[in-house]
Structures are given as C-alpha cells and as structure tokens.
Amino acid sequence: MDNTDTMIHCGGGETSQRQEDDSKSGMRSAEAILRLLPVILCIAALVLMLKDSETNELASLSYSNLGAFKYLVHANGICAGYSLIAAIIAALHRPITMSQAWTFFFFDQVLTYLILGAGAVATQVLYLADKGDKTITWSSACVSFGGFCHKATASVAITFIAVLCYALISIISSYQLFTKYDAPLSTNL
C-alpha cells in the first residue's frame, strides 16, 4: 500500500495533492539526472585509466601494474552498468513497487560503498606514488612517471564526482523506500 492509499484514508485536498505531485516530480527529475550522470562519469574515469600507461628509458608503467587502479576500473565499470540499468528501470516502472524500492535501496548503498572504497584506495596509491615512503623504502614513482600520475589523478577526481552522485542517489532511494514503509504502519489501523 503506498502513500496515495494513506491519503485516501485520511481525506484529501487538491492543493496539497498538487504540492505533493510537484515534489514527487522534482524528485524524479533529480533521480533521473543522478542515475544518468554516473554513467558518463564512470565511463570517462574508466577510459582515462584504461588508456593510462607510460614508458620511459628505464621501465614501463600501466594501470594494470597497480591493484588499486585495476579495482578502480572494475568498480567504475560495474557502477556505469548498474546506473544505466537502474535509470532505465526507474524511468519505465512508475510508481515503483516495494520490492523495486528495496532493490534500488540495497544496490545504491552497496555501490556507493564500492565506488567510495575504489576512489579511496586509488587516492592512497596516488599519494604514495607521489610522496613515496622512506621508512619502508617505497620510491616516488611519479618522479619517473609524471604523465601517468596526472592521468590517474584525473580519473580519480572524476570517480569522486560519481561518488557524490551515488551518495545523493542513496539518500533519494532511502527516502523512496522508507516513506513507502511508513504507510502500512499508519494505514493498518
């Protein structure tokens, strides 16, 4: 039972109905943008990282030589795919059912953590590659591979904009799920 049913039980007025419709319509637009934006961002970050390799007179360095960057590529790929599928489902199935709301909520939360974790570990590796660590004799790889580090930094920065979109979409899917959940509690009386 959704909120519309609750309103029928409680009585209704056209103005408030219109206000709620406007509010829902605004949220749908925000949701559509926030679900489609990460598709572009994640693919951009993924392609940038995939093409990131540099060869100098001593050695050759590619994203695949660093586990954190491989994880970033995979996470961006998964998130781009999920965002596209979720955007299509969200656009086609309105209003969303309880099971859809739970599915969106679950995957939005999990993928937010996944992409945040990927961004965090990639940032850490970039920091170590830039500064190095004298105590454990880790050299500053960015001294020799400056171009590689610049491209990787751009990819990580784009990933963090996608993280922001995911954090917002998680809030929206929580709202959509829990406002639905409240209705049966109030209307079962």
Added chain:
Amino acid sequence: MDNTDTMIHCGGGETSQRQEDDSKSGMRSAEAILRLLPVILCIAALVLMLKDSETNELASLSYSNLGAFKYLVHANGICAGYSLIAAIIAALHRPITMSQAWTFFFFDQVLTYLILGAGAVATQVLYLADKGDKTITWSSACVSFGGFCHKATASVAITFIAVLCYALISIISSYQLFTKYDAPLSTNL
C-alpha cells in the same frame, strides 16, 4: 508532526498501536547497541594501531610512518567520540525532534563514509606492504616487519566490523528521518 499524529487522523486500534510500539522499541534497542558497539570497536582498533611498532636490526617501523594508518587512528578516534555522544543524546532525548533526526542522519552518513574510507586505504597499504609492487620497486615491508603487519591487520579487521555497524546505523537514521518526513505530506490534506 510525527506518525502518532497521523494515526489519530486516520483512526486507531490498540493491537496495531502495540505492534508499532514493539517495533519502535526493537528499533531503539538495535540503535542503542549499534551506537555503543562502535565506541568499543573503534577504541580497540585505535589502541591496537597506536601501539603498533616494530624494530629490527635494519630499521624501526611505527604506524605513524604510514599516512593511511595515521588516518585510520584519527578516523577511529572521531568515530568513537561521535558514537558515544550520539548514544547519549539518542538515549536521553526521546522522541527525537526533526532537527535531531537530520543531525543524526547527516553525521551517520558522513562518518560511515569516513570510517569506510579509512578502512579501505589501510587495507590497500597492508596489501602493498604484504605483496609489494615490483614495477614501481616497492618492497614487501611485511617480510621484515611481520609482527607490525599482523597487528595492523587486526586493527583494520576491527575497523571493518565498526564499518558494518555504521552502515546499519545509517539505515536506521534514514528510516527515522524519512518516516517523519512523510507524515506532514499525508496529513496536511
């Protein structure tokens, strides 16, 4: 206006009221446990990492030599402090107001991301310290500092249990906020 008001508008029955009270009481207990558990976990992870240092014939290694581990210590300290304050406020102020619900929601989300990020970067550094990276000539520090790595692994593992608690408490605070938010929309009619 909270859910109780919605029920008054819609009519009510004692059984459903009792069911809702039981449900709310269960959620409060879960919330109390999930807010107090990270205090213990974060302090344990923090102390374990703070005391983590090893000296061999070649060098000395402490948590403070690695930025990721320093970040883990800070994040655990912040989360332990916040969880304690939040548990006290949540226990004393019942029912929580709208502004308190927003505050809990905001800080629960931010600190979940903070502690997840700290756990992720510390795991990445542990992985690099264990495996090393031949391409960029990073040695396996854990070969020389096995004891240090073991303690750090334990600290990170405890941090991830705290992350799990935070993920769950974020869901609870989202539920508490958004079910409150739905009430005015339905009852203003």
